[in-house]
Amino acid sequence: MFQAASIPNLAGAGPRLRYHAAVSTESGIGEPMIHARGLTKRFGNFTAVDGVDFDVAAGESFGFLGPNGAGKTSTMRMIGCVSPRTDGDLGVLGMDPEENGPRIRARLGVVPQTDTLDTELTVLENLLIYGRYFDISYREAGQRATELLEFVQLNERRNDLVEPLSGGMKRRLTIARALINEPEVLLLDEPTTGLDPQARHLVWDRLYRLKQRGTTLVLTTHYMDEAEQLCDRLVVMDKAKIVAEGSPRALIEKYATREVLELRFPVGVQETLNGQLEGLGERIEHLPDRVLVYAADGEAAAVAAHDRGLRPESVLVRRSSLEDVFLRLTGRTLVD
């Protein structure tokens, strides 16, 4: 949507790394980077991912939006070739993870949900040894590490141990580590969960730069603003299934109105409204603490409510968001 305008302009020398805009010839031109049909993951009787279909094109920024437990991480782990699928088809970079796990993983970058940094090693050593896992020479890994630490603004901490770093710094280091093999696809599982707003914006900015260079990004999030900022296209997941798919804007247009009127009533009043809001908008949603009125013109709906003699404590008109899409599709909010 309007990512560029809303991200703070944090200047920094970009690395001279080669980022791949398209899948290499061995998997064929035009083939999607990731292709899933009926992808299923079961743990015993529990179905974590229930027959999902999706394709991710080269250079695309693709998101899985959903609450905790929706099956996002399980899907990411299957794409990352560390979790065998129970059923369905999955192709990553034109190969089957079951047969070519190590070859696929050699071309992926992974940012897991919880940091998996080696706290006994320094910032630089974390990058060097991770490069070694890809059979990159120490010399080459050292050069890339310097560029990447510059890119994530951690160069002055290069010889410090990982442990005293802040959550945001560790996250940036994890992203730098995931780029050491110049991956064609970067998998990010909740890249900014637990970060303060400033740290989140810095991470978003770096990810946006990668996206502009043509790196394919696949991310999961339960933050709708993150999905709006970073994703060209996303799927909404709920209870192991994909419930909607499209660009953030298309999803909002399809499942929500242009504007939302939020009404907050004094304690106890909301329960006594009994249909007094009917017809104010296309749809009314009762949340525990407020009422959402979906209308093309929120201001007009607010005036109409006032004309009906309703006196809410606060009135807010806002643009509708993916949160509203999610509420519409599942009847629940994203972050409970």
Place this chain on the structure above:
Amino acid sequence: MTTFVGARKLEHSLMVYRRIWRGTFFGTILSPILYLSAMGVALGSLVPQMTQFGGVPYLVFLAPGLLCAQAMQTATIESSWPLFAGFKWNKTFEAMIGTPQGVRDIVLGHLYWLVVRLSIVTGIFLAVMVVFGAVSSATFILAWPAAVLTGVAFGMPMAAWTATRKQENSFAIVFRFVVTPLFLFSGTFFPIEQLPEQIQAVAWFTPLFHGVNLARSLAIGHDLDPVVLLIHVAVLVTVATVGTLIAFRTFRNRLVV
């Protein structure tokens, strides 16, 4: 630029060791000095000449036992908390399998690391034994690989087990109920012939007994019956191999889900 399976995990362990070796080095030297002077020299002066192994002084009898016990302890520790950290605290193994590295790299890398670490610890121990005059044969140098093998025979089954643990408090139980009793009753401090016969039979099934007897025969240069020595080696190699094979499975069950 391909190398052998497990090479990168070994590099990782060496990189970590380069950061922390100073903290462990002092203890590695001090431990044999303390044990050999207290139990071998001081206590040993109260012990009459041994009837076994051609009547060697107690110090000479004791030292190879302590050597193997040290290897057992080092390997068991290396396969407990540090591995558990890789699974749960740092999750470095999760990071590793996201790269072209696989479960076999992690397991075999750990095996190689055990060999390196045990070689350092038992090498220093043997050097201290030489200083104390606790070796009496040129074959003593073969007690070195014997002690390393003994450690691996504990380290790999322990590694396999650690991969199944969800809580770290399990490890204290192993030390209390496995490592310490073996340390005391596997022929380290006295010949197992001193034990009741039923318990002697149990000792035959513990890897430490085989390690201690192997290392002792080689360090003293007595009782070098090739058949017996081969049995000891075969038992240790079997336990280490089975432990490694089980570790492939338990590590996979833990990491690839």
